[in-house]
Amino acid sequence: MTDPYGIIDLAALKQPAASEGSAGGAGGTPSPHEVAVTEQGLEQLVADSQQIPTLMLVTSSRVAEGEQFLGSLRRAVDAQGGALRLAVVDADTQQRVAGALRIEQLPTLLLLILGQVQPIVQSVLPDEEVDNLISQVLELAKQQGLDTTGAGQGEQAAPEEEPMPPLIAEAYEAIEKGDLDAAVAAYEKQLSETPADAEAKAGLATVSLMRRTQGIDANAVREEAAQKPTDLAAQLLVADLDMLGGHVDDAFSRLLGHLRGADQETKAALRDRLLQLFEVAGPADPRVPAARKRLANFLY
Incomplete structure (x- = not known):
């Protein structure tokens, strides 16, 4: 300390x-x-x-x-x-x-x-x-x-909190219950009403990440990705696992590394997943701007 x-x-x-x-x-x-x-x-x-x-x-x-x-x-x-x-x-x-x-x-x-x-x-x-x-x-x-x-x-009183938007509250409640589909639906509805809502964007990205990795065997997924380095789906899922475990640099590096020499369809899939993971990390995370710069260099 x-x-x-x-x-x-x-x-x-x-x-x-x-x-x-x-x-x-x-x-x-x-x-x-x-x-x-x-x-x-x-x-x-x-x-x-x-x-x-x-x-x-x-x-x-x-x-x-x-x-x-x-x-x-x-x-x-x-x-x-x-x-x-x-x-x-x-x-x-x-x-x-x-x-x-x-x-x-x-x-x-x-x-x-x-x-x-x-x-x-x-x-x-x-x-x-x-x-x-x-x-x-x-x-x-x-x-x-x-x-x-x-x-x-x-x-000493706890800090007072302003009421949150009803759909955000609905998403939080769904997460507590483990109903990730309902949480995704609530965040998507919030974004349809307020497209610039930063918390809803981050929440949707995070819950989508949780839903993609729900119930999977992490060891089996990592083993498959190691044996099939060109399998895009396997690499995307391992990056999700890295992100879920807090290994942000590993998640970003894995996906950025596969951009080199990739065809347009693969690049689009990698770009979309990286943008979602950037939302999960949040704009305050210093690793995000560096990864965004690398992504731009690969794409343009």
């Missing part, structure tokens, strides 16, 4: 047409000291970290053992009686927040303190290690001059 990322790129979230929602992917009963992070709420959360240290978990319902990890964090945070806060980012519904936090792998646990974000771990921690982590966080907060007694923190 001594190698801080620094200040969160909040400016990236001030681009137009971003609607906010709750962190719908986190199941179970939220802690009374927990905040579901949204685009609107992130700036207030950063401001609050001047008074209260905040553990920020970026996760997804797709993360193995993710619910158990979240439950351990909730228990440990609750035990401190308000001395610190837990903030949960659902990477499936809050892609732009994850981009502003520069998330590369799920789950990622961060510490937000005095307006600065610091990486802790990019994996699930065993339950027995969580209490030790909390002790370290509180000791660091104490060294930074923060009140770690929890006094007065109980009345």
Whole structure:
């Protein structure tokens, strides 16, 4: 926790047409000291970290053992009686927040303190290690001059959230239920009504990615792609798996690499998939402009 990322790129979230929602992917009963992070709420959360240290978990319902990890964090945070806060980012519904936090792998646990974000771990921690982590966080907060007694923190209200558009809310609810077809339909309807809605575009791209990879055998797909390097469908699917696992550079590089010498039909398919993955990563991700430039060089 001594190698801080620094200040969160909040400016990236001030681009137009971003609607906010709750962190719908986190199941179970939220802690009374927990905040579901949204685009609107992130700036207030950063401001609050001047008074209260905040553990920020970026996760997804797709993360193995993710619910158990979240439950351990909730228990440990609750035990401190308000001395610190837990903030949960659902990477499936809050892609732009994850981009502003520069998330590369799920789950990622961060510490937000005095307006600065610091990486802790990019994996699930065993339950027995969580209490030790909390002790370290509180000791660091104490060294930074923060009140770690929890006094007065109980009345601190969570950031208020504006209501989201009904179709976006419908899409989030469908994702929570695992009904990806309904989520796609809701996002598509939202885009038919407001074509410039950035959140709907990103949401549609992400849910489409989830739907393409739903129920597949990842090992079998990767093995097939390795044995059939010219099989476009196999390469597209492996790129999807890379993206889903947070390996953004691998996903982009795989598809860009197949553009060299490809026929027009293949180039069109690769271009379309790359544009979808750019939406998933979000415009704030620094890897997107570089990949866009490479794509343009191959196409023109």
